Amino acid sequence: MAVKKFVVGSFGDEAVLFPAVKKVRTAGYKIHDIYTPFPVHGLDHAMGLRETSLHTAGFVYGITGTTTALSFMSWVFNVDWPLNIGGKPHFPLPAFIPITFELTVLFAAVGMVMTFCYLCQIMPGVKKHIFNPRQTDDKFVMVMEVTARSTEQELTSYLASVGAEDINTQVAEEGWWYGRFDREENLQELDPAAPAVQA
């Protein structure tokens, strides 16, 4: 995972954040990510993020559950062990509905949660870089990557001009890794050979 250099600015209120996001994007800077303590509606659109297709995945999982339940029960009662239970038919569709419904819900829910964890790359034991410890409390943290096209000073002064507070520069490993939150990890020491992308 690449170690990169980021300029981090935080906002105290979403009313300041929204116009700032628009300005930053209009100016042509790329926002690495914005971390918020709660879902801010419309922020994904303002940042130009694509709609998630998690719900489509959920639908596919649900259909899988329906098919599994119906085909399994029919196979059991008609092919594998056709037992006469009180003269009831071998393919009693109404009696199959409850289990079919339950399995549909079960497959959809379990599948979606696992997909969610996979897409967000979260699970027990995963550690990610926290740019500002108050990003899960009350700060809205905008993170910009220092690339070949934008210098640290430029980004810092631009963030300040759109209303960000306590702006600082951090070297961080993007993505995720196994680690523990009770251990401080100094990334530059971790990988001294990989220099941060210089401005």
Next chain:
Amino acid sequence: MHLKYESTLREPLVDGVKDYHQVTEDIISPIEAKPGKLWYVGLVISICLLCFGVFSVTWEVYYGTGVWNLNKTVGWGWDITNFVWWVGIGHAGTLISAILLLFRQGWRTGVNRAAEAMTIFAVMCAGQFPIFHMGRVWMGFFVLPYPNTRGPLWPNFNSPLLWDVFAISTYFTVSLLFWYSGLIPDFATVRDRAKTKLRKLLYGIASFGWTGSTKHWQRHESLSLVLAGLSTPLVLSVHTIVSFDFATSVIPGWHTTIFPPYFVAGAIFSGFAMVQTLLIITRKILGLEEYITVGHMEAMNKVIVLTGSVVGCAYLTELFMAWYSGNPYEFAEFYKYRAAGPLGWSYWIMMSCNVISPQIFWFRKLRRSVLVTFIMSIIVNIGMWFERFVIICTSLYRDYLPSSWIYYRPAWPEVGFYLGTFGLFFTCYFLFAKYFPVIAVAEIKHVLKTTGKSFKEDMEKYEELPAEQFAHDVAHH
């Protein structure tokens, strides 16, 4: 200016002047502080009850189900009564979190976390009763459909008892996922505030490495919404299937088509009562009166009076149908043995607790009184327990054959088992209240700006303006 405008006439969902940090502070600090004396007392009592329950169950497993006072006539007694009661209690949690989320009811945010936790613990308690009712519990895995050495002999997919297995296990799994996925961001909040290494380690594991990235929140919202959409019919299906255990039989008093809606309404009724009991205690002990407000309790009391009336309607419908059907067994069941027989006292406890007493919530003053709500919540829980007892035992104790008529009273292991599940439930709940954020922090912050008290006070000046002026001010704010 926020995108959403909510009238100041509506009561604020969060009292007091709060900002985002203050919300975190209020809700997370009980986790970081040492628990009070009351907490220890409660936990110790719960663990004692739990131990007694384990003892009773061990006794039952060792000597067989014969130690219970069940007999050939009354084959389902306290155990199945308790099963249906606990499952019913579990329903309010999912109702509050899922159905009210879909209906965009902002007041759910203050109470959903605790209600969902209640669901999980209640279903854990419920599931044990049918398992131990089997007698030979070590054969319990026979209900699972897997290729086996017995034939291959499969379980009967036509049987409502097997539907129950699928329904309850699915319900438990989905509720757990829904609850936990909501907890992840709040665990991250606890982790990032943590001062001690141990807390940082444990909440670091529990929070799955959550950072609050916008893309993650977008997926999280999508996930919650779809899980809510899935849980909504799930709530209705689970108790409908539980009612099928009875409704598909031929016992007078059981095989009625009104059972599915009647059971669902009863489940929501008793579930909301239990939520009230727990939340009134929680808000008092943890000092969360500003988040779980009287307005929240009033809203839940409205649900209680609605579902209580639905249940009452169902009771009367059953009585009418027993007479109108012209079936002498149905008539005898409802009029002679339920209302007037040797177990008739339980019927009248049920009637007075479930039908008559909730009607006091038509009065706003009583609906908004914490004390009245607390007492009523206990009464409703008792009443709903008796409803299940009435349905199960009074239908069984007078069957078609007068020579097998019998009276039923429980033996001590049955009572001990029931008390034991209380122990389990409250042990889990006390631990939850100490180590988990009892209120969904992120969700409260989400509604704070539009429904908080300080926001509403800011908005008051706009309320008096004409609509055109208001629209102009909003546009140029």
